[in-house]
Structures are given as C-alpha cells and as structure tokens.
Amino acid sequence: MEEAAALFNQVIAAHPDHANAQYPMGKILVDRGELNDAVEHFETATRLSPQSDHMHYQLQAAYRKESRAADADRELEICKALKAKHRERDRAAIPPVQSP
Amino acid sequence: MRSNADGKPLKPFRCKRLAKTILVVLLGADIAAGQGGHPTPPPPPPGAKATKCIGRVVPQLEDITANAGIAFIHASDPSKKYIVESMSGGVILIDYDRDGWLDIYFTNAPSVEMAIKGQKSRGALYHNNHDGTFTDVTEKAGIGTPCFAMGGAVGDYDNDGWPDLYVTCLGGNVLYHNNGDGTFTDVTAKAGVADGRWSTGAAFGDYDGDGFVDLMVTNYVDFHLNDLPGFGSSPNCKYRGIDVQCGPRGLKGAGDSLFHNNGDGTFTDVSKSAGVSDPNGYYGLGVIWADFNNTGRPDIYVANDSTPKFLYKNEGNGKFRDIGLESGTAVSEDGSEQASMGIAVGDYLHTGRPSLYVTNFSDENDLLYRNDGNWNFTDVSYASGTALPSLPYVKWGTAFVDLDNDGWLDLITVDGHVYPQVDTLPSGARYREPKLLHLNQTDGTFCDASDQAGPALKEKRVSRGLGVGDLFNDGSMDVVIADIDGAPMILKNHGVPGRHWVSFELAGTKSNRLALNARVKIVAGGMTQTDEIHSGGSYLSQSDLRVHFGLGTAKKIDRVEIRWPSGKVEMIGELAVDQFYSVLEGAGIVPAERIRPAAGTKP
Numbered sequence: 037m038e039e040a041a042a043l044f045n046q047v048i049a050a051h052p053d054h055a056n057a058q059y060p061m062g063k064i065l066v067d068r069g070e071l072n073d074a075v076e077h078f079e080t081a082t083r084l085s086p087q088s089d090h091m092h093y094q095l096q097a098a099y100r101k102e103s104r105a106a107d108a109d110r111e112l113e114i115c116k117a118l119k120a121k122h123r124e125r126d127r128a129a130i131p132p133v134q135s136p
Numbered sequence: 137m138r139s140n141a142d143g144k145p146l147k148p149f150r151c152k153r154l155a156k157t158i159l160v161v162l163l164g165a166d167i168a169a170g171q172g173g174h175p176t177p178p179p180p181p182p183g184a185k186a187t188k189c190i191g192r193v194v195p196q197l198e199d200i201t202a203n204a205g206i207a208f209i210h211a212s213d214p215s216k217k218y219i220v221e222s223m224s225g226g227v228i229l230i231d232y233d234r235d236g237w238l239d240i241y242f243t244n245a246p247s248v249e250m251a252i253k254g255q256k257s258r259g260a261l262y263h264n265n266h267d268g269t270f271t272d273v274t275e276k277a278g279i280g281t282p283c284f285a286m287g288g289a290v291g292d293y294d295n296d297g298w299p300d301l302y303v304t305c306l307g308g309n310v311l312y313h314n315n316g317d318g319t320f321t322d323v324t325a326k327a328g329v330a331d332g333r334w335s336t337g338a339a340f341g342d343y344d345g346d347g348f349v350d351l352m353v354t355n356y357v358d359f360h361l362n363d364l365p366g367f368g369s370s371p372n373c374k375y376r377g378i379d380v381q382c383g384p385r386g387l388k389g390a391g392d393s394l395f396h397n398n399g400d401g402t403f404t405d406v407s408k409s410a411g412v413s414d415p416n417g418y419y420g421l422g423v424i425w426a427d428f429n430n431t432g433r434p435d436i437y438v439a440n441d442s443t444p445k446f447l448y449k450n451e452g453n454g455k456f457r458d459i460g461l462e463s464g465t466a467v468s469e470d471g472s473e474q475a476s477m478g479i480a481v482g483d484y485l486h487t488g489r490p491s492l493y494v495t496n497f498s499d500e501n502d503l504l505y506r507n508d509g510n511w512n513f514t515d516v517s518y519a520s521g522t523a524l525p526s527l528p529y530v531k532w533g534t535a536f537v538d539l540d541n542d543g544w545l546d547l548i549t550v551d552g553h554v555y556p557q558v559d560t561l562p563s564g565a566r567y568r569e570p571k572l573l574h575l576n577q578t579d580g581t582f583c584d585a586s587d588q589a590g591p592a593l594k595e596k597r598v599s600r601g602l603g604v605g606d607l608f609n610d611g612s613m614d615v616v617i618a619d620i621d622g623a624p625m626i627l628k629n630h631g632v633p634g635r636h637w638v639s640f641e642l643a644g645t646k647s648n649r650l651a652l653n654a655r656v657k658i659v660a661g662g663m664t665q666t667d668e669i670h671s672g673g674s675y676l677s678q679s680d681l682r683v684h685f686g687l688g689t690a691k692k693i694d695r696v697e698i699r700w701p702s703g704k705v706e707m708i709g710e711l712a713v714d715q716f717y718s719v720l721e722g723a724g725i726v727p728a729e730r731i732r733p734a735a736g737t738k739p
Contacts, residue, residue, distance in 0.1 A: 040182045090471030097464065112461055119444065119473070120416065 055085035213247035225600030226287025226676035287676020291340025297733030339672025341425030354420030355390035389417025469515035478675035482536025495531035533602025541635035541686030544576035552598030568596035605680025643731035661690025
C-alpha cells in the first residue's frame, strides 16, 4: 500500500490533472483514516473527471464519514444522476427480432 | 529506467502485480470494454490475498444424490441462445407435510423453442423418507408444471400452518396453496399475485406487522417469446469477441412487485405506493427480507444484475426508501455496480447485526458488506479473504451456514457460467465451474476450504440455486444445489465430531404462522449468536425455516431470546444441546405436535 501511495504521489506531482491518480490516492488516504486529505483528492478527481460516477460516490462516502451530510447528499445525487445517464448510454439498440 | 513527464526517474516497483494494478488504475477502469455486455471491473487492490484453511477439521460434503433416489434433471437448451435459458434452477426446501423432515422442490424450465410450442418442463417435489432417501411425489402434489419456472419461496400466506409455495416464472407466477393432504391448489388468480413479467426472486415477509406475510417479487428483463433478441447481434451480445446470448445490458428491465396480504386469501399490489416498484427497470434477481437495523420491522434487499442493488429501508408506515448507495450496499467499495445474483444474510461476526453477502459475475468479486450499525455497511470483501477466490467464477446461490458447528457462520457459493460458448475460447473462464467454501476464522476473515471438503465441491458443474438445511435431522446442515444443465446435488454434511448444535422451529400466533423474520439470540459456550428466519434469499431458492446454531463444545445453552415479528420478546432459560425445539409464540418450548397442524385444521 505504501509503495502504491508513493507512486501515485509521484504521478500526481508530475500530472496534477490526472484524475485516475487523484482518485486512488484518495482511497488510500481513506484507508489510512486521513479523511481531510482524502476529500481533497476526491474533490480534485471529480473536478477533473466530472462524469465519473464512482468518483462522486467515493466523495460522498468520505463526506459522510466527516459528518458533512449536505455535501454527501449533493454528491450522492450527482452520482445517481450519472449512473442513470450511463445506463441509458449503455442501452444500445435492442437487437432485432429473431426466431429460434 | 522509467521516467515521469519532467524526465525525473520513477522509482522501480518491487512487485510486478502491484505495478500492473496501478497501470490499469491510471489508464482508467471504465475504458476497458473487452467483454461486450460485461465491462471489465477494476483489478484487485494491492495486497489482496486469500488464505487456505490449515490446521482445522473441514466438514466433508458427500454427494448422495443418486443413492437418495433423486432422479430430477433440469431441462435446458445446451446452446443457451437466449438469456432466459440461462437463469433457471431453483431449490426449495419445504416441509410440506409438516412431519418435521425437509422435503425438496426443484424448479424446471423449457427451452425457448419448447416454450413457443407450448411445452413445459417438469419440476419435481421429493418427499423425505427419513432414511436418507426421497420419493418423487410431484404427480400427487400437482405442482409439476406450473410455468416456465425460475425459482420460488415458501410462506404460509393464510396462516393455516401449512407452508405454501410461490413459484416465479417467465410470463406469470404461481401461488400454490398447501392443502395439508399432500396436494396443492393453484390459487394465483384469486390471490392476484401472478405479476406476469419475467420474475426471478421472491420472498415472503410481514412488513406492516399485521400477522400476514406479504410478498416481494423481483423481475429481471422485459422479455417476450415473440420478440427475441438475436444471438450475437449487437455489442451487448458478445463476450470476449465471441457471439453469445444478449442481455441483460442492452435490454429493457422489468420493475419489481410488492404484494400486500389482505388477510383473506387475496393480495393488493402496493409496489408503487410502497416505493419498491423499481421504475428505472433494474435487472432484479435475488431478494430477501431482513431486519438490518434492529427496528423490529423487516427491510428488503434486492440483488440487481449490472445495476445498483437496493436496500429498501422499512419506514414503518407502509413505505420503503432505497438507501442502497447511502448505506454502502448498492455498489462495490470502488463505487461500481456488479452483475449481482444471490444474497446471503448472517451475523458472521456475533455483533447482533446481520451482514450481507452478494454473489457476482466472473471477474467481479463477491461482496461481503459488514453491517456496522445505523444503516452503515463497509465492503470488507477483500479484507475478509472471500473476494479473491471468487474472481474466476460466475457465482449464484449462496448461504451463510455453520457447516462445522463451531458457532460461527461459514459461506458457501455455487458457480457456473452463463455462456457455454466460453469453452471455445483459448483461455479464461470455462462453462462448468467448481463451488466455493469459506470457513469462518472468528476474526472477521474466512479461509478457503473449497478443495478440502470432498470431491463434490471440486466437481465442475453449471449450478444456480442453493438451499441449506438439516435434511437428515442429525444436527449437521446439508446442502442442496440445482444445476441448469443436468442433475442436482444433495450434499450430505458429515459434520465434525464433538461439536454440538441446537435447532428451533418457531410458530407465530399473533405473528405470522411461520414466524418469518423472527429473531433468535442464544448464549452458549461464551458465545452470543443471532439469526433470523428468512423466506427466499440465495438465488431463486429457499433454505430451512428452522433456525440452526452450531455450539462448538458447549454442553448447554444458557439462555435464548426470541423477538417475534409481533414485537413480543420471549426469554427461555437453560436448554440441553443437540436437540430440536419447537417454540410457540407466547407459550415457550412446546411439543412438536403443538406447532404442527393436523390435516384440514387451523392451528
């Protein structure tokens, strides 16, 4: 875990706009119990990748652990809306009728 | 030497797996879509591990199916061109004649081609002969061909003391009233519980405390035999580059149903007003009622395929609120939804709170949601050691069950792929898969005993339903498994010598007759264990309605506390071990005859 954290820190230092590094760094910090710092990384990740529902999900969970209920609820609604949007996207055209 | 964008050298990795994991994370888990309808999930977290069981006796599970007289074969088109041909295979453990011995009902489903011709496949009811064998009594019972059947659940909807059977189907479910004479009557039309969509999971539970069990039914896909999705015809009908059946992704969902029991043999569809109709059409499979926050009111948990799972909090006013995402039980720890199938509920940590175990598709780990209280759950799948062994398989029926009677709930899961075509791929998942057994290590972790419990679990099959119960009334919990391609498995548990146990059969008076969702707490041998009576659960299956506790080496039970669905709490003093006890609400321990109806009589 420490090795992973070190690498993500290196990537973030070089590429602070890399949401896929900010996000796992936040998760590592949650595991360490460093919620304040985790929230910062999740907030950055969601700003950089606003369509990533799982990043909003982690941010709401971290807010909730920090007893920031209003912030958590707001992120949860964003997460739900994105998941619904992505489901619609995934609903490709129904394949044509076929007899067995 | 690798370098970063500024030309500074990056420290080399010691662990190649970690490096690979991190590379995938950096590239983004969302972008990998090499499995058609099944997006590639994120890799296991760094340091994920599983432990083989060492230095403990593993109970042996012997396949006695043939010698037990079970000749049932699940009919199924071997090519599985349509998703509806991949999902059936329920096991219903039901003591239909109330002789104190579990009987078995297997559901069956035809191929699509047969169904279009109006043909059905025969399910089977096996009567327990009390000597290790069973007799097929399907014809007398009259429940052989209800429909294009999936699974079902047991509940006594009219409180006459005879357990009734609800069968889920494609195109109209069936409620069988148990007549108490070895026969059943189809009362679906009068009861108003047909639904009519493609139903999968079902579970009875009394959500409003009126003493009559209500019925929750999950529906999977909006599927019609006259409008079949073409095999391999779109990106959602491919798997690792080969043509397979379509769905569920790309197909329309079907919504769910909650039927309120009116107490007069009829039900009212309250799905919408109760808030559990699933208007977005998630792909519903497993369902169970359980009191997750010790409120005395059962909540509902639904496993949805490829969509977030529901945890419906019972608000106590006839309404439910989905708190799946808030509670941490809708998605994985990573925030992504899985193709979820089966559900197990159990207090595996002795906290007095029921936790959740959910089975998922291959490359998605099974999920263990630890109940931390106050509607907060934590995904401890990897930390518990259950996640990693589950990754290669498509998992279905599951149960928390104390197979070695040490007083701690173990986990069993059955597996089998949905696409027979995977056998044409050069590597990766195969169609037939072994089963998984995790033994509780009493510290929140489990060890993997899948290859130590005898040859049956290692045998590769295409399994779906799973029910657990003490088939032979010998104090060890046995396992019944339904396969979609072929014969079921009756696994006799040979137990662990020197371990004690106790079993309780409850009968409600003010509460619903089968005491569904009654909670039993026992103190014995320095352990406090809690369990609840559940209708439905697992995948399309029903387990023993008696409450079984392993007791380890405890020689007596210090006390028992029962919280009935009516709210009444009943205390029972010291009891001997290795016994079956019958408990009547308000009367304590009674002879078994007092809680069992005589034919044609009311209790």
